[in-house]
Amino acid sequence: MNDLNAGSVLAEDAQAESPASAQPPDRLPLRVWVRESLRTTLFLPPRTATASPTPVQLLVLVLCGQALLLASTRLLVAGPALFELSEWLAPMWSAVPMLWIAWWAMAPARSPGQPVPLGRLVAWYAFWIWTSLAPMLIYPPVFSVVRWYGDVDRIVIQVVYCVLVAWTFGIVVRMSMLFIRSLARTLVFAVVLAAVTWVSLRQFWYSPWHTDHEAVAKASTQSGDAEEAFDWIALSQSVFEEQQALWKRQIDALPAQRPDLVDVYGLVFSPYAEENVFRRESSMVSALLQERFDAQGRVLHLLNHAATAATHVWATPENLERAIAALGQRMDREQDLLVVYLTSHGARNHELTAAHGTLKVDPVTPAMLRAALDAAGIRNRVIAVSACYSGGWIEPLATDYSLIMTASDATHTSYGCGNGSKLTYFGRAVFDEQLRQTHSFTKAFANAVPLIQQREREARKDDGFSNPQIHVGAQIAPMLQALEQRLDAAPVSSASDTKP
Numbered sequence: 001m002n003d004l005n006a007g008s009v010l011a012e013d014a015q016a017e018s019p020a021s022a023q024p025p026d027r028l029p030l031r032v033w034v035r036e037s038l039r040t041t042l043f044l045p046p047r048t049a050t051a052s053p054t055p056v057q058l059l060v061l062v063l064c065g066q067a068l069l070l071a072s073t074r075l076l077v078a079g080p081a082l083f084e085l086s087e088w089l090a091p092m093w094s095a096v097p098m099l100w101i102a103w104w105a106m107a108p109a110r111s112p113g114q115p116v117p118l119g120r121l122v123a124w125y126a127f128w129i130w131t132s133l134a135p136m137l138i139y140p141p142v143f144s145v146v147r148w149y150g151d152v153d154r155i156v157i158q159v160v161y162c163v164l165v166a167w168t169f170g171i172v173v174r175m176s177m178l179f180i181r182s183l184a185r186t187l188v189f190a191v192v193l194a195a196v197t198w199v200s201l202r203q204f205w206y207s208p209w210h211t212d213h214e215a216v217a218k219a220s221t222q223s224g225d226a227e228e229a230f231d232w233i234a235l236s237q238s239v240f241e242e243q244q245a246l247w248k249r250q251i252d253a254l255p256a257q258r259p260d261l262v263d264v265y266g267l268v269f270s271p272y273a274e275e276n277v278f279r280r281e282s283s284m285v286s287a288l289l290q291e292r293f294d295a296q297g298r299v300l301h302l303l304n305h306a307a308t309a310a311t312h313v314w315a316t317p318e319n320l321e322r323a324i325a326a327l328g329q330r331m332d333r334e335q336d337l338l339v340v341y342l343t344s345h346g347a348r349n350h351e352l353t354a355a356h357g358t359l360k361v362d363p364v365t366p367a368m369l370r371a372a373l374d375a376a377g378i379r380n381r382v383i384a385v386s387a388c389y390s391g392g393w394i395e396p397l398a399t400d401y402s403l404i405m406t407a408s409d410a411t412h413t414s415y416g417c418g419n420g421s422k423l424t425y426f427g428r429a430v431f432d433e434q435l436r437q438t439h440s441f442t443k444a445f446a447n448a449v450p451l452i453q454q455r456e457r458e459a460r461k462d463d464g465f466s467n468p469q470i471h472v473g474a475q476i477a478p479m480l481q482a483l484e485q486r487l488d489a490a491p492v493s494s495a496s497d498t499k500p
Contacts, residue, residue: 030057037061037130040175041167046127052119053126065129068137074209075140076463081209088208094196099125101192102176105185124179131175135164169197233273233306233357247313247322255297257332262483264289265331265338266299267323271315271354271361272344273304277417281386281427285341288431292439293339294487300327304356315354316361321372328376337483339382340369343427345417346387350410353387366396380476382441386426388413391469400475405430405445408466415452415461425452426468439487441480445470 028051036046053061070088074081102124142160173190180186233239257263266289270282286301300323302315313319327338342364345353351363373381381402385393391409398404407414407426416424423432429451434444449468456465 027051027054030060033057033061033126034130037127038134040127040131041134041171043171043174045178046175048123050120052123058122058126061126062129065133068133070208072137072140076209084208091200094200095125097192097196098128101189102128102179105176105180105182105189107185120179124176127175128172131171132168135168135171139164165197165201169193233309233359235358239309242310243314246310247319250300250313251326253297254300254326254330256330257336262479262486263298263331263336264293264295264483265327265336266290266293266295267320267327267338267340268299268301268303269315269320269340269342269364270301270303270305270344271352271356271364273306273356275417276305277421277424278343279303279305279308281343281423282341284423285343285427285431288435289339289341292435292487294490295339298331304354304359304361306357314356314359314361317354317364317368320364320369324372324376324378328378331378333377334379337380337382337479338373338378339384340373341384341386341431342369343386343424346385346389346408346414348389350389350392352385366393369393370397380479382476382480384430386414386424390414391467394469394471398471398473400473401479402471402473403441403476403480404469404471405441406469409469412464412466413461414466414468415456415459425455425466429455439484442470442472 028048030053032048033053036048040046066088070083099121103121106120106124139161169190172193173186176189176193177186180189254265266286268282268286268289270278272278282301282303286299289295289299290297301312302319302323303312304315305312313323324338331338342352347353347363351365354361354363369383379401381397381399382405383393383397383402384405386407388408389410389412390406391411393406394404394410407424414424414426416426416428422428426448429448430444433451434447435441438444438447445468452468453465
């Protein structure tokens with residue numbers, strides 16, 4: 001256990017820094033700390049004896065290490081990216097428990113009655129930062145090279161990731177043994193290190209870089225046809241008055257529920273006016289529900305777009321709540337089914353992005369939708385959310401009487417936004433393709449997932465498979481099965497949504 005003192009600092013390293021005078025024995029050049037830290041990544045003991053870095057050296061080591069990590073993790077996001085300061089700082093919480101356990105574990109190595117020398121703790125901290133740096137720098141380039149080339153390659157990425165985590169754990173424990181010099185306390189240190197590592201990877205995994213969807217959207221608009229370019233809505237008193245009249249006409253036109261028959265009502269919500277893909281997709285879903293699910297006239301289509309102010313009620317949180325309340329008053333809330341489809345960009349905090357030119361529109365949240373559905377007393381619900389990070393909507397919305405489908409899990413983006421896209425990958429696969437062949441939402445989802453995965457591979461999606469999610473409540477499954485059988489047995493008449 002005396003490997004820390006086994007090597008000596010080479011005289012030329014010290015003299016090279018200051019040829020006119022000898023270096024003090026407890027002060028080493030910065031490059032020596034970097035070199036010896038990298039040496040520990042090969043499970044070799046550092047040759048620094050009892051030296052410790054100066055405060056300036058420690059600061060440089062920390063900043064340089066973080067700069068290298070930021071540059072490396074930038075490779076995980078292709079194209080325009082945004083830097084999130086809070087998510088860069090979040091993982092640094094681990095330094096607190098690790099410094100404490102290192103200080104405690106080093107206690108037997110101190111002189112009797114003396115505290116652990118601060119210099120030894122500082123030296124350990126410098127090594128800890130740079131010892132684990134090399135494995136962390138390797139993963140992003142490996143991921144960027146082999147991602148999205150097939151199932152085998154994703155397995156390779158996972159294996160490489162596990163190997164790098166194990167490597168990091170091993171070299172940190174090995175390096176720390178040289179400072180601790182107590183087998184029992186080294187084991188305790190290793191247990192704490194494993195716990196901190198597990199929590200960091202499982203509960204507090206943050207990436208400081210995220211796709212800049214606004215920049216991607218602008219690039220898509222600039223490269224698209226002129227007729228697809230975003231246009232601003234011209235607000236006027238007549239527009240507001242027409243919106244009020246339009247709302248009343250559409251609510252009054254909703255057919256009443258038919259006794260002894262499970263009627264399907266729909267609410268399609270598209271709040272992002274700056275990309276035409278959401279306009280196209282929401283129109284497709286609205287028409288599909290009426291054509292395939294016997295919901296003629298029973299679908300409310302809320303849409304933000306400069307060209308549709310006279311034909312579609314605006315997609316705002318207030319109108320969403322009003323629409324749900326109105327549908328709840330018209331339908332049999334215990335027997336009928338409400339299908340809710342939301343399509344837009346999604347944020348990491350699981351808000352649904354809303355934009356309508358100069359008209360201020362607040363985002364929609366899962367809690368807001370759940371509260372509106374509960375207040376309306378609508379029991380049977382099929383909810384589909386086509387947005388990035390939409391898996392975060394499942395838990396707040398899940399009930400025994402609900403089926404929920406999302407275009408991604410809670411930590412990944414979905415694909416197919418931008419004016420260059422006709423439909424999102426989720427909307428195209430689940431609704432435009434599979435639900436034209438079956439009346440089963442579960443079958444449509446199951447058949448769509450591999451299609452989405454294959455198309456994302458072909459498009460070289462850069463941040464991992466979107467991983468669409470589904471929740472099927474125990475009580476809604478029999479009702480949906482009965483509806484499927486009825487729709488399969490009886491042909492439905494066609495209907496068309498007002499095409500914007």
